Amino acid sequence: MKCPICGFEDTKVVDSRPTGDDSIRRRRECLSCRFRFTTYEYIEAGPIFVIKKDGSREIFDRNKIMTGLVKACYKRPVSNAQLDNIISEIESSVANSMRREISSSEIGSMVMDSLRKLDEVSYVRFASVYREFKDVDTFMKELKELKNSQLNPEKKNT
Ligand SMILES: [Zn+2]
Structure with missing residues (x-):
């Protein structure tokens, strides 16, 4: 996951929790500039x-x-x-x-x-x-x- 501020290629996950609607919220920190940001990961949809x-x-x-x-x-x-x-x-x-x-x-x-x-x-x-x-x-x-x-x-x- 690329840092949105400095573009550094590596981040660490500082917090990870399910949101209750099929997605996972992750708090990430850039290993270079230490900027923190949040990503949401969605499970790929299966059949309906x-x-x-x-x-x-x-x-x-x-x-x-x-x-x-x-x-x-x-x-x-x-x-x-x-x-x-x-x-x-x-x-x-x-x-x-x-x-x-x-x-x-x-x-x-x-x-x-x-x-x-x-x-x-x-x-x-x-x-x-x-x-x-x-x-x-x-x-x-x-x-x-x-x-x-x-x-x-x-x-x-x-
Ligand atoms: Zn950064």
């Missing part, structure tokens, strides 16, 4: 796991989510790049929160949030598969909520 409704876990699979999205957006003006972005956003939000797991229902709602902004037909298609609408009433209720959120775009609809 998806916790399914039945409690089982599987590795986060972009292709699997993509398949669902492509079906929902069939013949709709939504590009593959846009769908790719949706999945990347989910991945980075998990990574940024320093978690290694996400539930399938969290993925579902994140996808729905993004699709709703892109294309309403794709959104309703995806939602109908994902939410497993039991009957026409639940489906109509969802449509109504969609309409309301479009009339009041400022109102957060969760």
Whole structure:
């Protein structure tokens, strides 16, 4: 580790402790000018796991989510790049929160949030598969909520 002040190549670690969020904080001292500084070391991220409704876990699979999205957006003006972005956003939000797991229902709602902004037909298609609408009433209720959120775009609809 190079000293940020004098550029000397060697430092000693004077203190080292975990921060509680997957990183280790190290206090270092330059062996030449004795300047002290702090570094954070992060453990390299492994795979993200998806916790399914039945409690089982599987590795986060972009292709699997993509398949669902492509079906929902069939013949709709939504590009593959846009769908790719949706999945990347989910991945980075998990990574940024320093978690290694996400539930399938969290993925579902994140996808729905993004699709709703892109294309309403794709959104309703995806939602109908994902939410497993039991009957026409639940489906109509969802449509109504969609309409309301479009009339009041400022109102957060969760
Ligand atoms: Zn130095």
